[in-house]
Amino acid sequence: MTINLNNYGLTPTLKATADQQPTMTLARVTAQHREFYQVITATGELTAMVSGHQRHQASGNVDFPTVGDWVLLTATDSDQAQIQTILPRQSVLVRGAAVGDGQGQLIAANLNTVFICMSLNANFNVRRIERYLTMVWESGAQPVVVLTKADVTNNLAEQLAELEPVTIGVPVISCSAEMGTGLSELTPYLKAGQSVAFIGSSGVGKSTLINRLMGAEVMTTKTIRSADAHGRHATTHRQLLRLPAGAVVIDTPGMRELQLVAGDLDRSFVDIATLAAKCHFRDCQHETEPGCAVRKAVEAGELSPERLASYRKLQREMQYQGMDARQLEQAKVARMFGSRREMKKFLKSARPGGLV
Ligand SMILES: Nc1nc2c(ncn2[C@@H]2O[C@H](COP(=O)(O)OP(=O)(O)OP(=O)(O)O)[C@@H](O)[C@H]2O)c(=O)[nH]1
Ligand SMILES: [Zn+2]
Structure with a gap:
């Protein structure tokens, strides 16, 4: 052969x-x-x-x-x-740590494009897209946002407008696997030689989409799965499959449970990174420092406070991820006491003989 x-x-x-x-x-x-x-x-x-x-x-x-x-x-x-x-490797998707530190769980390698799928129903959540984008930029692959179930929304324009500030430089496609609309917008990414993956919350329609692109039921979707109990034979799950369009789809079990723990915030929050470059202090935390360009933009209504909050949250999560046990403990104590100095004062006073 x-x-x-x-x-x-x-x-x-x-x-x-x-x-x-x-x-x-x-x-x-x-x-x-x-x-x-x-x-x-x-x-x-x-x-x-x-x-x-x-x-x-x-x-x-x-x-x-x-x-x-x-x-x-x-x-x-x-x-x-x-x-x-x-x-x-040209790219590698990792869960649990930054790509560089060698310890995370590898999900897939050599992906050209990662389709970040989100449905246009109740699942629609801009903050979740920020997380996924951060992770995909870190992997080295090109992110493409795919809004699924376009047939169930009647405020698409509004949803697209809401996404615009978080998807800077990222293609956004809306489609319906049910109706077969918008799928052709995926074809530029599905040429021979390309490797792609579909990530996103459970139930957003990733399997349905892949089946549509395959032109066959290769993936077991939710509806079929519920029929399994009644004796229907489940398709064996392949982790790498070829689409008729030429590309290869990688769909490992780990892909389904992806969560952000490390990522490239400067790419997914390029607007904030650009503003931060104009802050007076190079290590500006955008909290109370004078000459903060980020806070100024929020006050001027040019940057949404939700986006800044989301940036801070992700930044915090990532900081904790990169810490060892001792650092984590210190950070916890520092948070408890407000500052390192307060903590030191407390520790000193708590030591035997420290309190008079
Ligand atoms: N209305 C509508 N429903 C859809 C569409 N695509 C998928 N669905 C339905 O959404 C449900 C979940 O679809 P799946 O393809 O299994 O979702 P998934 O993202 O693969 O889920 P996991 O395997 O858990 O990760 C199924 O009942 C589909 O029929 C669509 O374009 N429109
Ligand atoms: Zn600042």
Whole structure:
């Protein structure tokens, strides 16, 4: 069997890199089950494991393969392929830490586009989009906002206007998988060689959308799932699938539970970052400092207070994420006492002999 890896997103650059190691086999990871990886090579599908050497060299989760990775394999006597190298990633979606610190859980690699899905019904929430955007910018992939279930809203224009300030430089598409409208706007991102993913809350219609694009029921949607109890056979869930349009869709189990814990706030809040550059103090917290351009913009009605609040909240969350246990404890105490100085005063007084 020969398989054209171009159909699985192989690029000339990757091919050239792989050709420098002619003794090894180029493959893409299509699924992961604990330490076993399903991979596809030019001659077919295989199961592979990480080589002892690679495992030994690894300094964190980022050094282990994930779905979407391009890897180089060697075969061992036992016919069990071994992953020796992970080729440089173009992007990587991580949960639980910043991409750089190596500890988070890898969700998928080498995505070109991540579709952030949100439905236009009661689920519509601008603040949630800010979170997802932050995470996708951090991954290195291009975010595209997809507003689903366009058939259930009657204030689309209003919702779009509400989104505009948070989606600076990000394409926004509205569609209905039910009616089949707006789907063609996704096609520029679905060309051969592209790898994409759909993220967003449960029930927003990601599976329905993927099924529509596949032109077949490959994903089990909510309605089908409820029928499972009555004996209907569930489709096996594939973690990497090819769309008729040419692109590859990556849909790992972790993709469904994505939450923000790390991200690139300067990209998702480029408006605030731009304003902050004009603050008098370089480390301005936009609280009470004089010459604060951010607060000035809020007062002038140019920046919504909700957006600033949301920025602060995400910033705080991320700060806590990056802290070790000792720092977290200190931050907690500092919050309790209002300031470090107050805390020190208290600790001093609490020490035996400290209180007279
Ligand atoms: N009205 C309307 N309903 C839709 C549309 N797309 C999906 N739905 C419905 O929304 C429900 C959830 O759809 P799913 O595709 O299972 O949602 P999901 O995002 O894949 O959910 P998870 O698998 O839990 O992540 C189903 O009952 C769909 O029929 C749409 O365009 N319009
Ligand atoms: Zn400021």
